[in-house]
Amino acid sequence: MTTLVTMTHSTLPGETKTASIGAYRGVWYGNGWRSADDPDFTGDTDTPQPPSTAVHASSLLDDGLHGIVERDWVQDGTTDLTRTVMSQHLTNGFTAAVVNGFLVFSSVSASGDSQRECWRIGDTAWADSEMTSLIGRPDSLGGSPNAAQWGHMHRVWFDTGANLWKAFTVWTDILFALPPLFNAGVVSWAPDGTGLALNSVNLGDYQSMWRNMPIYRAQRTSNVATHWTSAPWLDALAVGDLIESITGMADTSFNATNVTLTAIDRVARTFSFAQTASNATDASAGGLATPPQPHRTLPMMLSTRLIGNTVYAKQWRPEEPEPDWTNPYRVFSTTPGAGPPAPYSGTGDCALWVAHLQNPNKSRYGGVRCRHLH
Numbered sequence: 001m002t003t004l005v006t007m008t009h010s011t012l013p014g015e016t017k018t019a020s021i022g023a024y025r026g027v028w029y030g031n032g033w034r035s036a037d038d039p040d041f042t043g044d045t046d047t048p049q050p051p052s053t054a055v056h057a058s059s060l061l062d063d064g065l066h067g068i069v070e071r072d073w074v075q076d077g078t079t080d081l082t083r084t085v086m087s088q089h090l091t092n093g094f095t096a097a098v099v100n101g102f103l104v105f106s107s108v109s110a111s112g113d114s115q116r117e118c119w120r121i122g123d124t125a126w127a128d129s130e131m132t133s134l135i136g137r138p139d140s141l142g143g144s145p146n147a148a149q150w151g152h153m154h155r156v157w158f159d160t161g162a163n164l165w166k167a168f169t170v171w172t173d174i175l176f177a178l179p180p181l182f183n184a185g186v187v188s189w190a191p192d193g194t195g196l197a198l199n200s201v202n203l204g205d206y207q208s209m210w211r212n213m214p215i216y217r218a219q220r221t222s223n224v225a226t227h228w229t230s231a232p233w234l235d236a237l238a239v240g241d242l243i244e245s246i247t248g249m250a251d252t253s254f255n256a257t258n259v260t261l262t263a264i265d266r267v268a269r270t271f272s273f274a275q276t277a278s279n280a281t282d283a284s285a286g287g288l289a290t291p292p293q294p295h296r297t298l299p300m301m302l303s304t305r306l307i308g309n310t311v312y313a314k315q316w317r318p319e320e321p322e323p324d325w326t327n328p329y330r331v332f333s334t335t336p337g338a339g340p341p342a343p344y345s346g347t348g349d350c351a352l353w354v355a356h357l358q359n360p361n362k363s364r365y366g367g368v369r370c371r372h373l374h
Contacts (some may be wrong), residue, residue, distance in 0.1 A: 003036035004266055009101075017236055018266060023319045031134065031367050032072065067242035067372030068125050069350075073098040073365075080122030084165060086154075086355075088193030089114040096355055102136050102364040107357035116355040118167065120156055121370055128152050128373040131350050132303040134318060134366025135172075148363040149173070151353030153187075154306035157346060164188045164195075165358075166341055168267065170203065170304045170313045171353045185246065188341035200337040203313055203332040210234065211296050211317070213289040215246070218254045218282040223274040224262070225254060227289065231245045235319040236268060236299065242292050247288035253277050258292075261305050298365075307373060308345040310335045 092112025
């Protein structure tokens with residue numbers, strides 16, 4: 001049976017979360033959450049520090065203890081973010097605000113879907129760097145698929161000779177594109193938000209991130225259907241979330257589409273919803289529950305590295321342990337070719353990639369950690 005712990009956060013008084021002990025140790029602890037149910041766990045030297053002790057330091061403090069910039073948005077706000085437009089589309093533009101602990105980007109226009117922006121993070125002018133962030137669910141879908149893109153930008157630098165901004169970048173494909181892809185490479189753009197050029201490849205797909213949940217038992221009583229699953233990402237769902245489809249059940253009366261979760265039991269590993277039909281039990285089940293996009297893939301943890309001119313990326317669900325950088329099945333990498341734009345050396349800022357929002361669509365980042373790689 002999965003061991004669950006209850007967590008609290010020093011910057012979010014009164015708010016609690018429940019997760020498996022593995023997810024707490026592997027992910028949530030590193031983002032500042034603490035649990036009295038696991039008092040002896042203290043993390044390790046490579047775990048991000050909690051907001052109360054976060055190191056906000058420039059790369060000049062190069063002694064192995066510094067070179068980390070961790071942004072807890074409740075504590076730090078948006079004051080050291082610098083906005084640069086990569087591709088201006090019509091009159092669109094993005095604004096940033098802290099909402100419920102997340103950095104939320106909003107669009108000022110319902111048109112201009114090709115708007116792309118770079119939001120640089122202060123004190124991160126490094127040659128080689130690592131970025132890790134929690135990508136949250138969109139605040140609003142606006143009645144249509146959210147075309148938002150998320151990503152990390154490394155070594156963001158203004159080339160005065162060429163009069164171009166340049167960056168090594170990893171970014172997600174738009175949510176309704178299939179298969180969902182990561183893109184990576186070198187990008188460049190003019191200061192007036194024109195001439196965006198991409199020297200990039202499809203780094204890998206993250207369809208493996210989908211939170212499809214195998215079902216091994218189902219029961220319906222008094223028009224309430226309950227399904228049993230061993231999938232760990234049940235912990236990421238909440239009452240009120242949608243399940244787009246339940247298919248392949250041995251008793252087809254348990255198949256369903258577009259149902260709203262009314263109950264979740266994280267100990268018994270069940271979820272329930274209203275289903276008007278006669279009482280029944282499906283002991284063999286064998287079905288599959290699929291949440292809708294973007295809930296199949298979000299929330300998601302994204303970590304990227306730039307070492308020399310090679311870009312690395314990995315992604316995982318917040319309810320799972322972080323995969324190691326040596327895992328060949330979970331880490332993608334590429335060294336961009338000659339371009340244009342061509343790879344370059346030197347130092348530059350870490351930044352967030354924000355693209356393709358149209359009002360009322362929004363995108364959300366949880367805490368972001370930038371680390372100088374020596």
